[in-house]
Amino acid sequence: MIGLNTLIGRNVKLYFKDKGMFLTSLITPVILLVLYATFLRNVYVDSFRSALDAAGVSVPEALINGFVGGQLVSSLLAVSCVTVAFCSNLLMVQDKSSGARHDLTIAPVKPAVLALGYYLASLISALVIALIAVAMCLVYLGFTGWYLSAGDVAGLIGGVVLLVLFGTALSSCIVFPLSTQGQASAVGTIVSSGYGFVCGAYMPISSFSAGLQRVMSFLPGTYGTGILRNCAMEGSFAEMRRLGFPEEVVQSIRDSVDCNVYFYGTRVGLPAMYLILAGSILALIGLYVLLNSRTKKGA
Amino acid sequence: METIIEIDHLHKSYGKVAAVQDLSFRVREGELFAFLGVNGAGKSTTIHILCGQLPKDSGRVFICGRNLETSLDEIKRSLGVVFQGSVLDKELSVRDNLKSRAALYGISGRAFEARLDALAQLLEFGELLKRPVGRLSGGQRRRIDIARALLHQPKILILDEPTTGLDPQTRSILWKVVGQLRKQEQLTVFLTTHYMEEAADADDVVILDHGKIAAEGTPLSLKNTYTADYITLYGVQEQQVQELGRPYEALRDGYRVAVPNTAAATELIVQHPALFRDYEITKGRMDDVFLAVTGKQLPGGAEK
Numbered sequence: 001m002i003g004l005n006t007l008i009g010r011n012v013k014l015y016f017k018d019k020g021m022f023l024t025s026l027i028t029p030v031i032l033l034v035l036y037a038t039f040l041r042n043v044y045v046d047s048f049r050s051a052l053d054a055a056g057v058s059v060p061e062a063l064i065n066g067f068v069g070g071q072l073v074s075s076l077l078a079v080s081c082v083t084v085a086f087c088s089n090l091l092m093v094q095d096k097s098s099g100a101r102h103d104l105t106i107a108p109v110k111p112a113v114l115a116l117g118y119y120l121a122s123l124i125s126a127l128v129i130a131l132i133a134v135a136m137c138l139v140y141l142g143f144t145g146w147y148l149s150a151g152d153v154a155g156l157i158g159g160v161v162l163l164v165l166f167g168t169a170l171s172s173c174i175v176f177p178l179s180t181q182g183q184a185s186a187v188g189t190i191v192s193s194g195y196g197f198v199c200g201a202y203m204p205i206s207s208f209s210a211g212l213q214r215v216m217s218f219l220p221g222t223y224g225t226g227i228l229r230n231c232a233m234e235g236s237f238a239e240m241r242r243l244g245f246p247e248e249v250v251q252s253i254r255d256s257v258d259c260n261v262y263f264y265g266t267r268v269g270l271p272a273m274y275l276i277l278a279g280s281i282l283a284l285i286g287l288y289v290l291l292n293s294r295t296k297k298g299a
Numbered sequence: 300m301e302t303i304i305e306i307d308h309l310h311k312s313y314g315k316v317a318a319v320q321d322l323s324f325r326v327r328e329g330e331l332f333a334f335l336g337v338n339g340a341g342k343s344t345t346i347h348i349l350c351g352q353l354p355k356d357s358g359r360v361f362i363c364g365r366n367l368e369t370s371l372d373e374i375k376r377s378l379g380v381v382f383q384g385s386v387l388d389k390e391l392s393v394r395d396n397l398k399s400r401a402a403l404y405g406i407s408g409r410a411f412e413a414r415l416d417a418l419a420q421l422l423e424f425g426e427l428l429k430r431p432v433g434r435l436s437g438g439q440r441r442r443i444d445i446a447r448a449l450l451h452q453p454k455i456l457i458l459d460e461p462t463t464g465l466d467p468q469t470r471s472i473l474w475k476v477v478g479q480l481r482k483q484e485q486l487t488v489f490l491t492t493h494y495m496e497e498a499a500d501a502d503d504v505v506i507l508d509h510g511k512i513a514a515e516g517t518p519l520s521l522k523n524t525y526t527a528d529y530i531t532l533y534g535v536q537e538q539q540v541q542e543l544g545r546p547y548e549a550l551r552d553g554y555r556v557a558v559p560n561t562a563a564a565t566e567l568i569v570q571h572p573a574l575f576r577d578y579e580i581t582k583g584r585m586d587d588v589f590l591a592v593t594g595k596q597l598p599g600g601a602e603k
Contacts (some may be wrong), residue, residue, distance in 0.1 A: 003402040003403040003405070005402075006398065006399050006402030006403070006407070007399070007402075007403075009399070010388070010391070010395070010399040013390075013391060013395065014388055014390055014391065017390040017391065018390055098386065098389075099382060099384060099386035100386050100387070100388060102352060102382065102386055103382070103386040103387065103400065103447070104400075104403065105351075105352060106350055106351075106352070106375065106378070106380050107375060107400065107403035107404055107451075108371075108372040108373075108375040108376055108403070108404065109403045
């Protein structure tokens, strides 16, 4: 594939040289972490503590912090992976509005190579930002309450990689028909404000109505959030079990924070969540390839 | 010379607007071909079709003997395009820009370095290689645009209003380089411009109006067909000029008398030898041709 490596290099370089695009992407997880830690942390802590008080159970402060920290971190990463992927994919629109796209397509480069160049470059850029966000989150958990095993950390990183793959594929399909910066920023605003709700990151799915829960069970993002929740909070649940929490209480807590996700009443296991997300990524990449192959050629 | 671009009955519409209507013309190898028209006349649409950026509605396009419909990739290798505005990546350096574009033609490594050196010498931009394109002046950026178009040594160079807004020095470099390449490499140049003095140097001219060919031919034949000749007389009185019985206009230091053609000018000189001591005969200008053909004036100003 002539020029693919160079195209990827060009796109990644442009992304990191564009201070606006790079800093906006980088700042998103930082802002979310600060907002979560400042405003939501206390709400989560109070709600968890009152539930424990009602059940007549007492747990160490560190476990409460570790549990809530895991919830915050998984929410933040679930949202960031997708919104950052959207930001990094905006180069596709920028190239159309600046005319650079004409300069690229004037060359005998296959549409598939161009498309792959954008996809892989966005993936690399988004991964860099997302992994920085993971590092920030792990540092945050280190300060507030650490209950993660090496496997949990590896799972968290794997989940983030999958979600970035998903976010990049989703954004590639959505951004593909856009041609102006105005359209791009409108879509960016909608995604960044709405995705957190529809993937269950801002509010637990269990707090929504039954109908809405059913709709959300069809969205792959829900399972992405579920994977991150399981990885970031599994250590806390293990500690609860070690402290003698009955299994039904643990499961009830897992239900309340979306570690257990249900599809028509059946609990979806972690391997199934990975499969659903992987399948969605493949389907979206297929759609992206299809969209590109249907691009009108000259003549 | 062989035909290198062949367009037959080309049609393209945007909804109900017919941008190009039944366009047919030929461009011969190695010639400077001027494609003129006001904005919206159909020039850019035709160029976009030639470059495979826009599908045509009907008609046939052959470039270097290849059909656009079946050999687009091969045709793209023989075309270099300088767009109206710079379309390079402003954040990247000149070298990075040219490197990324060259790779699209399979030019990399030593082949790229050699080509870059040659172009940097030709277009005098060696000292600009590390600078971001966004920080270059308009003239410097134009030189890089031309280098980009020439990276893969195309047979046809499409210049879409290449000198608009350029300083005289850069315009002169551009035309020097184009002239050199035409002479040395038989490069065919397909030019759209608003500057009539550039069109006056063309081998062949097509004037488009509302998507149709309004006139075509060499600059000389167009001038002979659509404009008058002029005799400029110096050191005479206005009364003497009036006696010639021809329309005239007063200049700062003489009078310009319109005559239908060079033969009529000769006849006038023979009839009034005493008057013609210090004079010059000039053909009509290309902007007069354009005005006569389309009834419109191009914004690029008069031919100098």
